[in-house]
Amino acid sequence: xxxxxxxxxxxxxxxxxxxxxxxxxxxxxxxxxxxxxxxxxxxxxxxxxxxxxxxxxxxxxxxxxxxxxxxxxxxxxxxxxxxxxxxxxxxxxxxxxxxxxxxxxxxxxxxxxxxxxxxxxxxxxxxxxxxxxxxxxxxxxxxxxxxxxxxxxxxxxxxxxxxxxxxxxxxxxxxxxxxxxxxxxxxxxxxxxxxxxxxxxxxxxxxxxxxxxxxxxxxxxxxxxxxxxxxxxxxxxxxxxxxxxxxxxxxxxxxxxxxxxxxxxxxxxxxxxxxxxxxxxxxxxxxxxxxxxxxxxxxxxxxxxxxxxxxxxxxxxxxxxxxxxxxxxxxxxxxxxxxxxxxxxxxxxxxxxxxxxxxxxxxxxxxxxxxxxxxxxxxxxxxxxxxxxxxxxxxxxxxxxxxxxxxxxxxxxxxxxxxxxxxxxxxxxxxxxxxxxxxxxxxxxxxxxxxxxxxxxxxxxxxxxxxxxxxxxxxxxxxxxxxxxxxxxxxxxxxxxxxxxxxxxxxxxxxxxxxxxxxxxxxxxxxxxxxxxxxxxxxxxxxxxxxxxxxxxxxxxxxxxxxxxxxxxxxxxxxxxxxxxxxxxxxxxxxxxxxxxxx
Ligand SMILES: Nc1ncnc2c1ncn2[C@@H]1O[C@H](COP(=O)(O)OP(=O)(O)OP(=O)(O)O)[C@@H](O)[C@H]1O
Ligand SMILES: [Zn+2]
Numbered sequence: 001x002x003x004x005x006x007x008x009x010x011x012x013x014x015x016x017x018x019x020x021x022x023x024x025x026x027x028x029x030x031x032x033x034x035x036x037x038x039x040x041x042x043x044x045x046x047x048x049x050x051x052x053x054x055x056x057x058x059x060x061x062x063x064x065x066x067x068x069x070x071x072x073x074x075x076x077x078x079x080x081x082x083x084x085x086x087x088x089x090x091x092x093x094x095x096x097x098x099x100x101x102x103x104x105x106x107x108x109x110x111x112x113x114x115x116x117x118x119x120x121x122x123x124x125x126x127x128x129x130x131x132x133x134x135x136x137x138x139x140x141x142x143x144x145x146x147x148x149x150x151x152x153x154x155x156x157x158x159x160x161x162x163x164x165x166x167x168x169x170x171x172x173x174x175x176x177x178x179x180x181x182x183x184x185x186x187x188x189x190x191x192x193x194x195x196x197x198x199x200x201x202x203x204x205x206x207x208x209x210x211x212x213x214x215x216x217x218x219x220x221x222x223x224x225x226x227x228x229x230x231x232x233x234x235x236x237x238x239x240x241x242x243x244x245x246x247x248x249x250x251x252x253x254x255x256x257x258x259x260x261x262x263x264x265x266x267x268x269x270x271x272x273x274x275x276x277x278x279x280x281x282x283x284x285x286x287x288x289x290x291x292x293x294x295x296x297x298x299x300x301x302x303x304x305x306x307x308x309x310x311x312x313x314x315x316x317x318x319x320x321x322x323x324x325x326x327x328x329x330x331x332x333x334x335x336x337x338x339x340x341x342x343x344x345x346x347x348x349x350x351x352x353x354x355x356x357x358x359x360x361x362x363x364x365x366x367x368x369x370x371x372x373x374x375x376x377x378x379x380x381x382x383x384x385x386x387x388x389x390x391x392x393x394x395x396x397x398x399x400x401x402x403x404x405x406x407x408x409x410x411x412x413x414x415x416x417x418x419x420x421x422x423x424x425x426x427x428x429x430x431x432x433x434x435x436x437x438x439x440x441x442x443x444x445x446x447x448x449x450x451x452x453x454x455x456x457x458x459x460x461x462x463x464x465x466x467x468x469x470x471x472x473x474x475x476x477x478x479x480x481x482x483x484x485x486x487x488x489x490x491x492x493x494x495x496x497x498x499x500x501x502x503x504x505x506x507x508x509x510x511x512x513x514x515x516x517x518x519x520x521x522x523x524x525x526x527x528x529x530x531x532x533x534x535x536x537x538x539x540x541x542x543x544x545x546x547x548x549x550x551x552x553x554x555x556x557x558x559x560x561x562x563x564x565x566x567x568x569x570x571x572x573x574x575x576x577x578x579x580x581x582x583x584x585x586x587x588x589x590x591x592x593x594x595x596x597x598x599x
Pocket of ligand 1: 154193195198251296298358
């Protein structure tokens with residue numbers, strides 16, 4: 001539309017220029033306009049007139065010469081002139097030129113008026129279109145034919161699938177279901193972290209039941225103008241009633257469904273109105289209309305409690321991050337369409353991707369295929385997957401970063417220290433791969449491969465983790481001496497300290513303090529979140545004991561690691577050499593090194 005406006009603006013400016021040009025021209029040719037000429041004539045001041053078509057030259061009685069232009073041919077002019085005894089000479093204009101001359105004289109003005117009208121109409125149209133579209137919902141409607149997604153495409157969330165499967169039965173034959181006395185929820189709230197497949201699952205319900213799928217995002221409802229969101233809600237539900245049976249899917253419901261009156265400055269009228277309208281519409285459902293409202297959020301805690309009341313989103317389905325088995329299944333779903341090399345081990349990939357969501361895994365498969373394509377391979381190999389995984393987890397390799405031989409050696413010793421301790425303490429996840437190619441912000445990385453998703457960790461396993469975390473710094477210390485130790489262990493130290501603190505204050509692993517909770521920090525992310533606790537409930541004396549106990553625990557595991565590393569200095573050197581040579585070594589090479597085999 002702006003292109004159009006711009007076009008017409010340019011035309012308008014051009015026209016004005018032309019008109020000004022014409023005017024200048026006219027001024028040159030015609031000293032006076034035609035009306036002035038007539039008035040001069042009426043005042044009997046003209047001596048002689050010469051007519052040439054529409055151009056008129058005349059001489060006043062004082063002998064001054066003028067010319068003028070007759071815009072419309074005036075057939076009575078000659079008579080008038082003769083009556084006033086004015087000498088007339090020249091040729092009269094041809095008859096057929098009358099219309100032409102009218103046209104010529106009025107053309108620029110008409111054009112200008114036309115353009116102006118067009119311009120105004122355009123503006124008016126756009127404004128009214130704009131106003132109308134404020135209220136119209138931005139619903140994207142997919143017909144049942146377009147949704148080809150079925151439950152087979154959604155992997156690794158069997159419980160969630162089971163919970164929603166009865167909705168499919170209902171949507172297929174709502175009336176039959178009602179007659180049998182089935183009670184169907186009006187709204188289903190899907191709760192889960194981003195990328196876990198909430199949208200996918202909702203689409204799969206529509207696909208399985210072969211019904212239409214209306215999708216919109218909560219943020220679509222939040223508009224600047226009061227009342228617009230509410231009218232959009234009305235629109236969506238009205239449309240849904242027309243095309244029922246169908247599913248209305250609202251992503252990010254928290255954008256509208258936040259606790260009312262919770263915004264700063266006493267609430268947000270527009271959002272509240274929208275939310276109220278949504279509640280009204282939900283209450284208006286008969287239950288046999290064949291419409292199911294599915295909403296997704298990853299912030300169920302901020303939702304207005306009115307939304308969760310019976311008869312509204314009374315069914316809640318948790319879609320959580322997949323476990324190892326789930327990840328394997330999701331990988332299988334996405335690998336279906338790419339040619340795989342025989343060396344691809346899906347189980348190893350599933351094991352080494354803890355915390356990956358379905359979306360991350362889909363991204364992993366995609367990136368791997370891209371890596372394979374870039375190196376002109378016909379099949380996607382395990383090394384492509386490894387590369388893609390590392391890229392997603394810690395950022396791309398920074399091969400361009402220049403590391404001196406000394407820095408590389410330093411990193412090689414540090415990482416080898418982690419690997420060796422990790423292999424030799426009990427219950428530790430085995431090192432899967434180690435690299436000294438800088439990635440993201442890390443100079444080197446050691447990857448451990450968890451056997452399974454750990455929900456609870458044993459004391460022994462935790463202590464082994466602490467020992468392994470200090471392996472890197474200890475190796476630096478042993479080779480280069482305490483004066484040369486780098487700051488590269490800052491993250492290792494942070495994680496180890498947090499583990500030890502949690503063991504003492506939260507998990508009851510200190511004999512002296514016993515199994516009591518000494519912290520008000522409820523964060524369950526035990527490794528990566530530092531404990532910021534002001535320990536309101538802990539006396540100064542206890543606080544001192546806590547510090548001592550943490551220190552003791554760390555010292556114990558630090559010394560254990562030191563002994564192990566001292567006993568295996570030959571492996572440390574060999575692994576450093578291997579890393580300097582290959583930059584990255586895998587679990588098989590690590591096995592060989594640990595068995596003192598040459599690689
Ligand atoms: N369980 C799964 N099985 C197969 N693929 C999945 C699964 N979960 C996610 N994916 C993949 O990730 C993509 C994104 O998932 P989806 O949009 O459904 O996540 P979401 O939970 O709705 O995320 P958000 O909260 O960010 O909207 C899907 O299109 C699909 O390719
Ligand atoms: Zn380290």
